[in-house]
């Protein structure tokens with residue numbers, strides 16, 4: 666099947682009659698000040714915002730084929746329903762949800778999640794170390810839950826992590842998910858540079874370890890920014906290190922200096938990231954909670970554990 670261009674999709678979504686997802690077809694597509702449908706575009710899809718009687722929805726149309734898309738989404742939906750974790754939002758994969766250039770295309774709908782994408786949240790709270798450290802703890806608890814359920818998001822990065830005002834986390838964009846039942850499917854979406862292990866680009870099939878590297882990057886970055894707000898930069902496509910920094914950490918002055926940080930937690934996390942970067946394959950990595958338990962909590966017990974002993 667030939668996939669339509671982004672422009673063709675945007676042109677179709679302008680016309681309510683071409684939206685065939687019956688739930689959304691009577692809604693209003695959010696427009697730019699120039700009157701065109703507002704959209705968010707990524708490597709495989711375009712997302713629009715549709716208002717149905719005051720409720721906002723994200724409406725996704727793919728412009729590039731993702732093989733086995735319907736099977737992936739159906740399997741993910743079954744697993745997420747069973748584990749009922751608060752980080753996920755219900756969604757619907759809709760066959761023939763939009764007509765583009767005379768061809769019916771499958772679409773996806775999920776409620777629009779309130780909150781700020783991760784980098785916006787950090788930007789608003791960069792001078793509040795407690796909020797950043799709390800977010801790091803919540804993030805760590807979230808990924809530990811993913812691991813318990815053998816779930817991997819596959820593309821953990823700022824655009825896919827939404828933080829609510831109260832600090833609770835939601836993840837969106839389930840195109841790259843791994844759940845049980847999807848073993849052996851090809852790893853098509855490689856994730857965002859600056860969040861991925863260099864070997865991810867050669868990884869063949871999706872598995873429960875897809876997030877291990879990005880988890881460490883996100884957790885470490887939050888801890889670093891809670892201590893060093895002066896390092897913060899909003900206008901980048903990465904969080905702390907670029908894709909190139911991660912390919913050659915020895916050439917990255919910031920990487921090497923944080924590795925020698927006076928803050929033992931930062932030094933341990935950075936040494937671990939360096940060890941991870943020496944691995945040849947993402948299957949050799951470890952989950953974040955293992956690192957925190959064995960390398961940080963074992964050496965620096967949280968305050969509660971110390972006071973319990975007296």
Ligand SMILES: Nc1ncnc2c1ncn2[C@@H]1O[C@H](COP(=O)(O)OP(=O)(O)O)[C@@H](O)[C@H]1O
Pocket residue numbers: 705706707708709710711712723725775776777778779782824825827837838839840
């Ligand atoms: N349900 C949603 N709630 C809030 N924002 C969303 C939602 N879905 C998509 N977005 C916004 O649109 C962007 C692109 O959507 P996403 O599903 O991540 O597509 P892609 O696969 O192209 O990255 C997101 O980074 C986010 O800013």
Ligand SMILES: [Mg+2]
Pocket residue numbers: 707824825838
């Ligand atoms: Mg995304």
